[in-house]
Amino acid sequence: MDPARRLGRAQIDVLAQLGVSTVLLGGIYALIAVGLTLIFGIMRVVNFAHGEFLMLGMYVAFWAYSLWTLDPYFVLFVSIPLFFGIGYVTYVLVMRGVIHASHNVQIFTTVGLSTALQNVALVLWTGDFRTVRPWHSSVVIRVFGTAFNLSQVVAFAIALGLTLVLFAFMKWTHTGRVMRATAQDHDAATLMGVDTDKVYRLTFAIGIACVGAAGALVSPLYAVYPTAGLQFVLLAYVVVVLGGLGDMVGAMLGSLIVAAVEVVGSYFFGVAWKEVCYFILFIAVLVFRPAGLFGQRGAETLGV
Amino acid sequence: MHRRTVVTVVTALAVVLGAALAGVHGQSLSGEYKIGVLEPLTGPLAGEGKRHLEGYEIVRDMINERGGVMGKKLVFVAADAPDPTAAASEANRLITREGVKIITGTFSSRLCGAASEAAARHNVIYWESSCVDPRFNKRGLKTVFRTEIDATGFGWYNIEFIVKYLAPRFNTKPNQLKIAFLSEDSSYGQGVTESARARAKQEFGMQEVAAEYYSFTSINDFTPIITKFKQLSPDVVHHIGYTNDAPLFWRQAREQNFLFKALVHAGATGYGSPDFGKALGNDANGVFALLEPGPGFRLEALRPEGQKIEREFREAVQKRTGSYPFGGHQLAGGGLWLLKVVLDRAKSDDLDKFRDAVMSLDLPVGSVINGWGVKFAENGQNANERVQHYMLQWQSGQLVTVWPEEFTTNRAKWIPLGAWDARK
Numbered sequence: 155m156d157p158a159r160r161l162g163r164a165q166i167d168v169l170a171q172l173g174v175s176t177v178l179l180g181g182i183y184a185l186i187a188v189g190l191t192l193i194f195g196i197m198r199v200v201n202f203a204h205g206e207f208l209m210l211g212m213y214v215a216f217w218a219y220s221l222w223t224l225d226p227y228f229v230l231f232v233s234i235p236l237f238f239g240i241g242y243v244t245y246v247l248v249m250r251g252v253i254h255a256s257h258n259v260q261i262f263t264t265v266g267l268s269t270a271l272q273n274v275a276l277v278l279w280t281g282d283f284r285t286v287r288p289w290h291s292s293v294v295i296r297v298f299g300t301a302f303n304l305s306q307v308v309a310f311a312i313a314l315g316l317t318l319v320l321f322a323f324m325k326w327t328h329t330g331r332v333m334r335a336t337a338q339d340h341d342a343a344t345l346m347g348v349d350t351d352k353v354y355r356l357t358f359a360i361g362i363a364c365v366g367a368a369g370a371l372v373s374p375l376y377a378v379y380p381t382a383g384l385q386f387v388l389l390a391y392v393v394v395v396l397g398g399l400g401d402m403v404g405a406m407l408g409s410l411i412v413a414a415v416e417v418v419g420s421y422f423f424g425v426a427w428k429e430v431c432y433f434i435l436f437i438a439v440l441v442f443r444p445a446g447l448f449g450q451r452g453a454e455t456l457g458v
Numbered sequence: 459m460h461r462r463t464v465v466t467v468v469t470a471l472a473v474v475l476g477a478a479l480a481g482v483h484g485q486s487l488s489g490e491y492k493i494g495v496l497e498p499l500t501g502p503l504a505g506e507g508k509r510h511l512e513g514y515e516i517v518r519d520m521i522n523e524r525g526g527v528m529g530k531k532l533v534f535v536a537a538d539a540p541d542p543t544a545a546a547s548e549a550n551r552l553i554t555r556e557g558v559k560i561i562t563g564t565f566s567s568r569l570c571g572a573a574s575e576a577a578a579r580h581n582v583i584y585w586e587s588s589c590v591d592p593r594f595n596k597r598g599l600k601t602v603f604r605t606e607i608d609a610t611g612f613g614w615y616n617i618e619f620i621v622k623y624l625a626p627r628f629n630t631k632p633n634q635l636k637i638a639f640l641s642e643d644s645s646y647g648q649g650v651t652e653s654a655r656a657r658a659k660q661e662f663g664m665q666e667v668a669a670e671y672y673s674f675t676s677i678n679d680f681t682p683i684i685t686k687f688k689q690l691s692p693d694v695v696h697h698i699g700y701t702n703d704a705p706l707f708w709r710q711a712r713e714q715n716f717l718f719k720a721l722v723h724a725g726a727t728g729y730g731s732p733d734f735g736k737a738l739g740n741d742a743n744g745v746f747a748l749l750e751p752g753p754g755f756r757l758e759a760l761r762p763e764g765q766k767i768e769r770e771f772r773e774a775v776q777k778r779t780g781s782y783p784f785g786g787h788q789l790a791g792g793g794l795w796l797l798k799v800v801l802d803r804a805k806s807d808d809l810d811k812f813r814d815a816v817m818s819l820d821l822p823v824g825s826v827i828n829g830w831g832v833k834f835a836e837n838g839q840n841a842n843e844r845v846q847h848y849m850l851q852w853q854s855g856q857l858v859t860v861w862p863e864e865f866t867t868n869r870a871k872w873i874p875l876g877a878w879d880a881r882k
Binding site for chain 2: 164168171172175179182272273276280281282283284285287292294296301302303376377379380381382384385386388389413416417418420421424425426428429
């Protein structure tokens with residue numbers, strides 16, 4: 155008998171668990187995607203090294219935990235400014251040189267950066283799989299036949315908070331408006347006296363700070379190793395395309411959709427199908443709604 | 459013009475200097491015998507690749523302390539093979555640029571096919587010590603040999619263990635046993651899983667309740683699978699995983715309170731990797747992994763010559779790493795030691811002499827490192843029944859040998875596994 159067809163309590167529990175898994179997994183994807191969508195949306199740079207900054211964030215949490223038994227949530231307060239700085243420096247040293255170059259050059263640069271960072275991690279910290287096990291990672295919460303762990307709930311809550319803060323920042327602050335103006339029309343913004351180089355520096359730094367924070371938050375959940383970022387970065391692209399470039403709330407919703415496709419697809423068709431499922435979705439969105447599911451304004455400059 | 463002259467002069471100097479250096483280098487090699495070692499030293503398999511290389515180095519030093527190979531000091535040219543393309547091109551480079559006549563490696567089933575193909579094209583000996591892809595020896599390549607059993611052998615041993623050891627302890631007949639297969643989808647996972655599935659079904663009529671494959675490079679959540687498995691309530695979960703996915707599955711199975719009687723894995727990665735124990739501590743208790751011998755292994759169960767070399771190998775690993783040998787060390791070490799045995803016999807790297815020496819080797823179980831024996835088939839594969847494998851179990855943060863019982867002082871615990879919190 156197909157287990158999914160069985161009626162009653164068991165089936166409700168299954169649906170509830172799939173729902174909870176979707177939301178929590180979506181939270182993790184959103185954490186990673188939110189910085190990417192910011193950089194992608196404002197700078198129109200495809201940052202292939204995004205996953206590697208996530209990996210570095212995870213290593214920071216790992217070392218802080220294993221050297222000084224600092225909880226990843228405490229490390230968060232150090233990671234955000236640290237990765238803001240790293241993002242800033244990376245922009246000045248690497249990205250500034252290619253910001254006006256063609257997309258190809260930018261892709262080569264960020265792919266190069268990605269490989270370089272992976273190998274730096276490999277040389278410094280070997281290829282071992284490292285794990286952080288703070289107390290909250292083994293606290294299991296059971297509600298109405300569903301189960302999940304505390305670290306995931308915290309990651310989700312912070313993802314939600316981060317998304318809202320960034321959304322508000324972009325929408326209602328002067329800096330946010332300047333950033334959006336730059337995204338919509340770089341030349342016009344320059345003519346209006348916007349220092350676009352400064353905007354890009356700030357955007358990149360904020361984007362990397364977000365992913366640095368994500369690294370600390372996912373460290374209790376996933377092992378860190380030099381190529382840990384690759385595990386998530388492809389997905390983050392799907393999310394960003396789905397949500398629309400530069401759209402924070404879109405990224406959150408896109409993450410939930412990708413997670414739902416993955417969780418439900420894995421359950422009903424088998425886990426081997428999960429990538430087929432969400433890449434079909436990805437291609438469908440690119441073909442039918444290139445500006446993202448939620449039709450973000452300003453996305454028409456995508457082709458520039 | 460001036461600049462061009464400078465460039466020309468510098469280039470010429472570099473060429474001359476390079477040639478001179480190469481000459482010096484060549485002379486100092488006169489007492490050395492160089493073989494190529496291909497390992498994934500970067501990329502996702504780097505951790506295992508490096509451990510494997512360490513195993514080679516330890517046994518290389520042991521070999522050199524015992525007179526080297528063919529009267530020469532054995533030396534390595536190591537090359538990095540993170541993916542199949544690199545494996546093939548680096549094999550080519552080792553052969554054409556470094557002039558090696560023997561290549562060994564490559565840890566992974568993703569890599570050995572491409573690397574050995576390249577070696578075979580150049581008529582160079584390819585000595586594989588750990589990949590388990592069943593297709594490896596089915597290509598009619600005369601220069602390709604493998605010391606480790608293939609994935610079919612892993613699957614064979616796992617089902618053997620489930621039927622002979624677990625089923626009676628569950629008071630169940632094998633044909634009443636419900637088994638769920640879960641596996642990563644590379645040729646390693648597929649090879650082990652497919653052979654285990656076939657044997658479980660055809661030979662013992664076990665009830666397969668699920669067979670799921672996933673990509674270890676992109677799996678982030680096992681809860682949908684676990685939710686599904688919970689409803690199917692298998693007795694045994696046969697999971698072949700890598701090192702990032704195995705801890706994730708185990709942690710989430712615990713969170714979901716997924717109860718089953720045993721989990722069985724095979725290979726030096728995933729549940730068989732030391733990283734699994736580090737990730738989970740005592741929560742790892744109870745998992746079975748088919749491997750080379752671990753703590754509890756009775757040296758006395760080996761033949762005298764096997765006892766001697768196994769003891770010396772363990773001491774050498776202990777000295778270098780401070781711990782008992784891990785699977786990667788054992789596969790590489792066991793494989794390289796057999797290469798020495800063959801070269802001692804062939805006294806040459808000439809292809810025909812080498813092959814004759816390989817084919818004439820006939821050592822019973824318990825003769826060499828890991829308690830292995832040797833009997834190669836015409837296709838270059840060491841026989842499954844000679845390459846003795848052992849079931850290890852995670853007990854209090856350590857993988858210990860528990861089966862076959864005549865080879866070990868330890869006994870398996872938590873059969874059936876029971877509640878998650880009761881496995882202390």
